[in-house]
Amino acid sequence: MESTDYIKLLSRWAHIVPAIILVGGSIFMNLVLIPALGESDDAREIKNRVKRKWAKAIMISAGLIMISGFYNAFLAYKGDLHPLYTGAFVIKLVLVAVVFYLSSLLTGRSEEALKFQQHEVLWGKINMFAAIMVVLCAGLMKVAPRNVPAQTNTPGVTSPQTKSQPPLRLYLPTKKEH
Ligand code: HEM
DSSP states (O other): OOHHHHHHHHHHHHHHHHHHHHHHHHHHIIIIIHHHHOSSHHHHHHHHHHHHHHHHHHHHHHHHHHHHHHHHHHHHOOSSBOHHHHHHHHHHHHHHHHHHHHHHHHHOOSHHHHHHGGGHHHHHHHHHHHHHHHHHHHHHHHHSOSBOOOOOOOTTOOOHHHHHSOOOOOOOOOGGGO
């Protein structure tokens, strides 16, 4: 392996591990923790403590995901990318913004965040689905073709690109040149 391969591997790890923490944590919270705690003063206190810890995990994970994500994107970009790849990437970025925004409100302690948390069951589920969609988009990017499809010409139709190409000439030395 070359030294650049080690950097690629590190960047991949730095993307996948925090992604697992973020998405897995959100699934665990919504499907297990919040329903199991129910509604009581004790439950509220536990939720608040969990949120404080979870907010730190989200911040670190989001930082690593952003840095490694942009590096991954830099590696993937080699001229024109296939529309399927680009489309999945754009949708993924929009969903990532939604996940980061909702996560910050769901774990925040500002007045606005506390007001938002009155509907935390609904927004938590929306956040979880958005996070799962992000992973699905990443999967699509993985299998999508990278490069734009090669231009094919319909018989009898000359594309502008073909027109602008100079005709192929064979250079044959004349007798004088010998
Ligand atoms: C919640 C946030 C995110 C999650 C859960 C996530 C998840 C993933 C996963 C699971 C992969 C596949 C990794 C692999 O097989 O090596 C991946 C790849 C990738 N991610 Fe993310 N990601 C997130 C945010 C971002 C951001 C913010 C960016 C860009 C700024 C980004 C750019 C990429 C790129 C370019 C790839 C490589 C795709 C490929 O060509 O195969 N990701 N992501």
